Amino acid sequence: MKCLRSFLAVLCLVALWALPALAQDKIKVGFLVKQAEEPWFQTEWAFADKAGADLGLEIIKIAIPDGEKTLNAIDTLAASGAKGFVICVPDTKLGPAVKRKADSYGLKVIAVDDQFVNAKGEPMSEVPLVMMAASEIGAIQGNELWKEMQKRGWKPEETAVMAITAEELETARLRTSGSIEALIKAGFPEDRIYKVPTKSNDIPGALDAGNALLARYPDVKNWLIVGMNDNTVLGGVRATEGQRIPPANVIAIGINGVDAVNELGKPNVTGFLGSLLPSPDVHGYKSVAMLNDWIVKGVEPPLFTAITDAVLITRDNYKVELEKKGL
Ligand code: GLA
Numbered sequence: 001m002k003c004l005r006s007f008l009a010v011l012c013l014v015a016l017w018a019l020p021a022l023a024q025d026k027i028k029v030g031f032l033v034k035q036a037e038e039p040w041f042q043t044e045w046a047f048a049d050k051a052g053a054d055l056g057l058e059i060i061k062i063a064i065p066d067g068e069k070t071l072n073a074i075d076t077l078a079a080s081g082a083k084g085f086v087i088c089v090p091d092t093k094l095g096p097a098v099k100r101k102a103d104s105y106g107l108k109v110i111a112v113d114d115q116f117v118n119a120k121g122e123p124m125s126e127v128p129l130v131m132m133a134a135s136e137i138g139a140i141q142g143n144e145l146w147k148e149m150q151k152r153g154w155k156p157e158e159t160a161v162m163a164i165t166a167e168e169l170e171t172a173r174l175r176t177s178g179s180i181e182a183l184i185k186a187g188f189p190e191d192r193i194y195k196v197p198t199k200s201n202d203i204p205g206a207l208d209a210g211n212a213l214l215a216r217y218p219d220v221k222n223w224l225i226v227g228m229n230d231n232t233v234l235g236g237v238r239a240t241e242g243q244r245i246p247p248a249n250v251i252a253i254g255i256n257g258v259d260a261v262n263e264l265g266k267p268n269v270t271g272f273l274g275s276l277l278p279s280p281d282v283h284g285y286k287s288v289a290m291l292n293d294w295i296v297k298g299v300e301p302p303l304f305t306a307i308t309d310a311v312l313i314t315r316d317n318y319k320v321e322l323e324k325k326g327l
Pocket of ligand 1: 038040113131132229
């Protein structure tokens, strides 16, 4: 009996000593995002943490709004003993520098959302990428805009498209061109589709772009708004409001969903009809799970993973749809 008691006591001591050691041994991985203020990226982070909890990893989350912070973040990760990271770069041209630095430390890299480009501006398809199916989701935006326009009985000759573009970002280019192609295919007159570039991928940048476009076409009665994400489209909507175009004469559909929650919850109905909600949860979780398999089991991730589904959320269904995804 005495013997058993001392055996159990030793066992407890060993467990107490081993537990913190086990916690310390957690593999560390980084999750670096360009615009931490966007709910899109906050959702990715939340699901990266969930994957970390499920897989026993420590996720080091760092905001990287510019090139300098990006390269510093990789140094920080290496110094803390991380084994790899998932990254959405603030500028896709940082791709070669990020890859070089990661390689120099022996860190594994997976790009999420935005694909790296090389010095010639070509996609760096050798770096594993998890990205939304951009053209397809853009096409849904175009088709939904067309459907709503038909529902409202708008005449094409009284309607125009405000397409706020960010052509230097490939995923953005694919989304807006997918949307425009879908509109043309549905029957929208090509010569009434007006493009304007935004200087920054946020509401103020898109607002400026929208204002510049509206000033050029003061006689258009109805506007459809196309853009690569919610903030771009919201900037366009704010521009129409500034020009006193009634909300009933505007149809805008964003992309991201999670960034549209405030707008959809507003008591007054704006020109913003809704948003396509893809899967920031899957982007966050899956990219971390892939990185874990790569580090722990040596399983190399596929070079390209497209995340396809997107659901249109509007004032009527957004709460239910977000809840379905645990958002
Ligand atoms: C880009 C955009 C984000 C979001 C992601 C989705 O990074 O800037 O707002 O749309 O793509 O992949």
